[in-house]
Amino acid sequence: xxxxxxxxxxxxxxxxxxxxxxxxxxxxxxxxxxxxxxxxxxxxxxxxxxxxxxxxxxxxxxxxxxxxxxxxxxxxxxxxxxxxxxxxxxxxxxxxxxxxxxxxxxxxxxxxxxxxxxxxxxxxxxxxxxxxxxxxxxxxxxxxxxxxxxxxxxxxxxxxxxxxxxxxxxxxxxxxxxxxxxxxxxxxxxxxxxxxxxxxxxxxxxxxxxxxxxxxxxxxxxxxxxxxxxxxxxxxxxxxxxxxxxxxxxxxxxxxxxxxxxxxxxxxxxxxxxxxxxxxxxxxxxxxxxxxxxxxxxxxxxxxxxxxxxxxxxxxxxxxxxxxxxxxxxxxxxxxxxxxxxxxxxxxxxxxxxxxxxxxxxxxxxxxxxxxxxxxxxxxxxxxxxxxxxxxxxxxxxxxxxxxxxxxxxxxxxxxxxxxxxxxxxxxxxxxxxxxxxxxx
Amino acid sequence: xxxxxxxxxxxxxxxxxxxxxxxxxxxxxxxxxxxxxxxxxxxxxxxxxxxxxxxxxxxxxxxxxxxxxxxxxxxxxxxxxxxxxxxxxxxxxxxxxxxxxxxxxxxxxxxxxxxxxxxxxxxxxxxxxxxxxxxxxxxxxxxxxxxxxxxxxxxxxxxxxxxxxxxxxxxxxxxxxxxxxxxxxxxxxxxxxxxxxxxxxxxxxxxxxxxxxxxxxxxxxxxxxxxxxxxxxxxxxxxxxxxxxxxxxxxxxxxxxxxxxxxxxxxxxxxxxxxxxxxxxxxxxxxxxxxxxxxxxxxxxxxxxxxxxxxxxxxxxxxxxxxxxxxxxxxxxxxxxxxxxxxxxxxxxxxxxxxxxxxxxxxxxxxxxxxxxxxxxxxxxxxxxxxxxxxxxxxxxxxxxxxxxxxxxxxxxxxxxxxxxxxxxxxxxxxxxxxxxxxxxxxxxxxxxxxxxxxxxxxxxxxxxxxxxxxxxxxxxxxxxxxxxxxxxxxxxxxx
Numbered sequence: 001x002x003x004x005x006x007x008x009x010x011x012x013x014x015x016x017x018x019x020x021x022x023x024x025x026x027x028x029x030x031x032x033x034x035x036x037x038x039x040x041x042x043x044x045x046x047x048x049x050x051x052x053x054x055x056x057x058x059x060x061x062x063x064x065x066x067x068x069x070x071x072x073x074x075x076x077x078x079x080x081x082x083x084x085x086x087x088x089x090x091x092x093x094x095x096x097x098x099x100x101x102x103x104x105x106x107x108x109x110x111x112x113x114x115x116x117x118x119x120x121x122x123x124x125x126x127x128x129x130x131x132x133x134x135x136x137x138x139x140x141x142x143x144x145x146x147x148x149x150x151x152x153x154x155x156x157x158x159x160x161x162x163x164x165x166x167x168x169x170x171x172x173x174x175x176x177x178x179x180x181x182x183x184x185x186x187x188x189x190x191x192x193x194x195x196x197x198x199x200x201x202x203x204x205x206x207x208x209x210x211x212x213x214x215x216x217x218x219x220x221x222x223x224x225x226x227x228x229x230x231x232x233x234x235x236x237x238x239x240x241x242x243x244x245x246x247x248x249x250x251x252x253x254x255x256x257x258x259x260x261x262x263x264x265x266x267x268x269x270x271x272x273x274x275x276x277x278x279x280x281x282x283x284x285x286x287x288x289x290x291x292x293x294x295x296x297x298x299x300x301x302x303x304x305x306x307x308x309x310x311x312x313x314x315x316x317x318x319x320x321x322x323x324x325x326x327x328x329x330x331x332x333x334x335x336x337x338x339x340x341x342x343x344x345x346x347x348x349x350x351x352x353x354x355x356x357x358x359x360x361x362x363x364x365x366x367x368x369x370x371x372x373x374x375x376x377x378x379x380x381x382x383x384x385x386x387x388x389x390x391x392x393x394x395x396x397x398x399x400x401x402x403x404x405x406x407x408x409x410x411x412x413x414x415x416x417x418x419x420x421x422x423x424x425x426x427x428x429x430x431x432x433x434x435x436x437x438x439x440x441x
Numbered sequence: 442x443x444x445x446x447x448x449x450x451x452x453x454x455x456x457x458x459x460x461x462x463x464x465x466x467x468x469x470x471x472x473x474x475x476x477x478x479x480x481x482x483x484x485x486x487x488x489x490x491x492x493x494x495x496x497x498x499x500x501x502x503x504x505x506x507x508x509x510x511x512x513x514x515x516x517x518x519x520x521x522x523x524x525x526x527x528x529x530x531x532x533x534x535x536x537x538x539x540x541x542x543x544x545x546x547x548x549x550x551x552x553x554x555x556x557x558x559x560x561x562x563x564x565x566x567x568x569x570x571x572x573x574x575x576x577x578x579x580x581x582x583x584x585x586x587x588x589x590x591x592x593x594x595x596x597x598x599x600x601x602x603x604x605x606x607x608x609x610x611x612x613x614x615x616x617x618x619x620x621x622x623x624x625x626x627x628x629x630x631x632x633x634x635x636x637x638x639x640x641x642x643x644x645x646x647x648x649x650x651x652x653x654x655x656x657x658x659x660x661x662x663x664x665x666x667x668x669x670x671x672x673x674x675x676x677x678x679x680x681x682x683x684x685x686x687x688x689x690x691x692x693x694x695x696x697x698x699x700x701x702x703x704x705x706x707x708x709x710x711x712x713x714x715x716x717x718x719x720x721x722x723x724x725x726x727x728x729x730x731x732x733x734x735x736x737x738x739x740x741x742x743x744x745x746x747x748x749x750x751x752x753x754x755x756x757x758x759x760x761x762x763x764x765x766x767x768x769x770x771x772x773x774x775x776x777x778x779x780x781x782x783x784x785x786x787x788x789x790x791x792x793x794x795x796x797x798x799x800x801x802x803x804x805x806x807x808x809x810x811x812x813x814x815x816x817x818x819x820x821x822x823x824x825x826x827x828x829x830x831x832x833x834x835x836x837x838x839x840x841x842x843x844x845x846x847x848x849x850x851x852x853x854x855x856x857x858x859x860x861x862x863x864x865x866x867x868x869x870x871x872x873x874x875x876x877x878x879x880x881x882x883x884x885x886x887x888x889x890x891x892x893x894x895x896x897x898x899x900x901x902x903x904x905x906x907x908x909x910x911x912x913x914x915x916x917x918x919x920x921x922x923x924x925x926x927x928x929x930x931x932x933x934x935x936x937x
Contacts, residue, residue, distance in 0.1 A: 001517070002514070002515070002516050002517065002577050003514055003515040003516075004514055005512035005513065005514045005592065008512075008513050008514045008515055009512070009513070011515075012513065028489030028492070028493070029489065029492050029493070029496065030486065030487055030488060030489055030492050031486070031487035031492055031495075031615060032479070032486050033479045033481045033484035033485070033486065033613055034484075034518075034566075034597055034599070034613055035481045035484060035540075035613070036481070037480055037481060038547070038554055040480065041547070041554075042554060048547075048554070052546065052547040052548065052549070052554065053546055053547075053548075054545070054546065055545070055546065055547055056519070056542045056544075056545055056564075057542065057543065057544040057545070057546075057547060057556045058540045058541060058542050058543070058566070059541065059543045059544065059556060060540070060541040060543065060563075061539070061540035061541065061601045062537060062538065062539075062540075062601035062603070063536070063537045069556065070481065070540070071547070072518070072542065072566070079479065079480070079481075082479075082480055083477070083479070083486050086477070098489065102597070103518055103596070103597065105518065105519070107545040107546065107558075118519070119517055119518050119519065121515065
């Protein structure tokens, strides 16, 4: 996929906001090779099984057949851990926390823009710790970082929980995720956080000399979010007129369109630039659309489609009367304001950001449905009613049967769930957990 | 956290420059904790400290690009092989350097992984993105209203290299590549120069490296360009390093990829294009320009850490006094925009001095009990090793002045060094002598016959670096090799 400038600008806002949150935790950025020797992938048995079916293989380079084939990274655990084995000697070198912003390749037969691309952009964090408790703490904190980031910056509510054995990352002890619900009732995994235990450190021999003088394996985590988030953003907030962008990540938060400017060009245009300047002074990202040869209506339509949160219209009468027109993309409301209301606009945009999150949260709540019978489960999953919450025995056999019957998968086992005693919705054996089912992107 | 003392002194022995410059370079990278090798031949791992330098470079350039209306975008890593073949010169330039993806799956067979899912058309990993970007441009550009189109991409690229060196020549490297399309030749000419000027600003004013700006000769230009402009720097061993290039592509690619538009008269025209790039190579230039036998020397404007503060104390009582002052110093310096690190790890101060020295931190501030009593601190300068007792009240202005002075003197030193080691030569015997005995840059006349350039390279190992804008282009004389009419004076050097 080619990410066009407008789409890439959204990714840049995601990057800079998340990068700051990651760095605030003492994580450093690095860059690891995009190639991974084939043999590295095979070191962790589950890992290779999970990724071998979808890797891009380089067999020729520099005009010659390679002795050892290279794969383009589908994820970087194996090569990062190879370095960590050298970087870590003693408990003093721990915890080690690094992050990488990069591209990865996972071959897709049926690509969909932003959601499923052979190449995508992401960040992948990798950490090493002295104890399981510390690594699990890191996982919990990163789940919170992702959840808060997606809530606050992208205005998207998510459910935090644990992945099933079948759905976890290939090679992890346990995977956690933040799951979003799309308006069509399908789920979308927006970020994953893995507790890797010693699985990878044993393969790459990442050990440290502990305080007690013993050589031990480190406990590891890895976590990532990708350009998939943009796919979620489009689906959760968009409407039939196009994109609706939360102000935090809108490349232009305000677009100013001069209206009927030809009648009083000087008056209108000087007011337009005055308003633009004031709003920029208030810290807003402002675009002035003064293109010639295009009717205001056509411009409105275009900016609506592009999801610009606020459109300001200024015509000769507005300029003369010291007013302007505000058209809000999220609510569709239009209002006349006087010039002294300009300084309230940053707060009003914050309100939009909050309201977008609240609306999406209400949708998520409304479409998270507990079911207690097999028939209802099947019916609701087939109708794509949303996240269908049910008691489950935890067995992969039931999970598989449900998938075969409904093409829905387990999304995660939410942390925030009061578990009721009862039996598995499928096999009627005693349930061990409550899980969310949904068809998924 | 405690300092890992077994990781100290001996592991970071640095070979002096005078003994073995290329070993010195590798030692400095290791001692500075910038990067290391990887299991993939020719690829490196950029460690956090090295990556932080790259992030500072990115920040500066990205801002300059955006100020000029350039937008970032992202294009695929994998380029269909046939794309590369569309521009004849271009494919010749890059064909042998590409890595080729031929399969999209691995399968287990007899306990071994074998490639499966062979692709009908193989993909090359981008060595540069002109072809895939211009294929896209042909969809984006319809009318003169869509021009100029100014696009940049931050990405990794891959060129298979036989002899690699960290930062300077790695199989995979990071860079930015700008691509622009214009309606007139003049506008594209100007853009190519404008972007070269952005690079000059970065390299001279932020990295403190003095440059020669000029145009590449026909044989050294980018494969597919009308002409290539370049910034060339001189390393401490007298060799040249091409630090950034900006190409005027003319209509070569727009004709191959059908990037055309309807002009104001409704006539179809091909666009004029430029492309320009700067890579992690520049970090190699940074290291080889300023560093010394003690390790890295980083210009303040690009250093991830400008000041390292080292608390010194023996007793617990001293500790609280010292740390109280350290916090004050930290807050004061941070408030004036200095980026700093308080090194409060356990361990002897000597080890810490040594570490920040080899990591090239411009200034070290020491705070001990005596300094608390006297109301001063000790400031040590990385470049001169000068030790100053600075009164508390003068601290922030002293630090800012010192950083400014150091920034400035690095550039002055670099300029002086380059000028001292640039020689004008008019006789080929002398040319050979200078190259083998003295090294450095040679400024000499060269005719347009590619053979002369090639023979000089064969016989002396010196290549043409550029035809300098100042004193080079249009400076007529006799060719240093064949004695025929030469339209230009050219800069020669052995190069990285």
